[in-house]
Amino acid sequence: MIREMTKRDLDKAGNLYKDANKFTNKKNILNWTEKDLDNFPRYHLVFEERHRILGAISGIILKKKVVSIEDIAIHKSYRGKRIGSELIRYLINRFKKDGVKRVKLWVHWTDARAIPFYYKHSFRIIRFQRTKNIKGVPDGEDILILERRLSQ
């Protein structure tokens, strides 16, 4: 079942998100996730089964009609079972209902395995970049920027 994330889920979401942010620590991950959850609660979702959080996704608004998926991660033992696909579809449907036109995200070089997943969800690489001045993220890390344009 997919439901909105609450503060009580933060610790578990932080554990999952560690796998999507190998360049930083759990404290930094929790800092940004808690702040983002406060600001954009409708764009923070968890996949729960028998009271266990198996996956989570977090989105934020960047500017009018442009959003970003900040994190998505599925518990190691449950990957490849379409849970990630369900979460991203659910969130993108919310974005569409809210009139969002563009969804952005970035993939750190250590997460390159996730790129085919995003391509299956119609994201495309739009450029290469090095991290600079992103809170909680070291400078100089190689990342790819992906984007999906939405039509309502």
Ligand SMILES: CC(C)(COP(=O)(O)OP(=O)(O)OC[C@H]1O[C@@H](n2cnc3c(N)ncnc32)[C@H](O)[C@@H]1OP(=O)(O)O)[C@@H](O)C(=O)NCCC(=O)NCCS
């Ligand atoms: C990427 C991720 C969110 C996808 O969720 P998922 O539930 O495993 O994916 P789904 O079952 O919906 O889709 C499967 C597709 O995801 C991709 N994939 C990427 N990494 C994978 C992994 N470790 N295991 C299984 N599939 C993976 C494959 O393209 C796969 O397609 P295939 O089954 O045709 O090979 C998940 O694998 C994960 O948590 N990875 C580690 C954290 C991460 O990299 N997050 C993204 C950071 S930008």
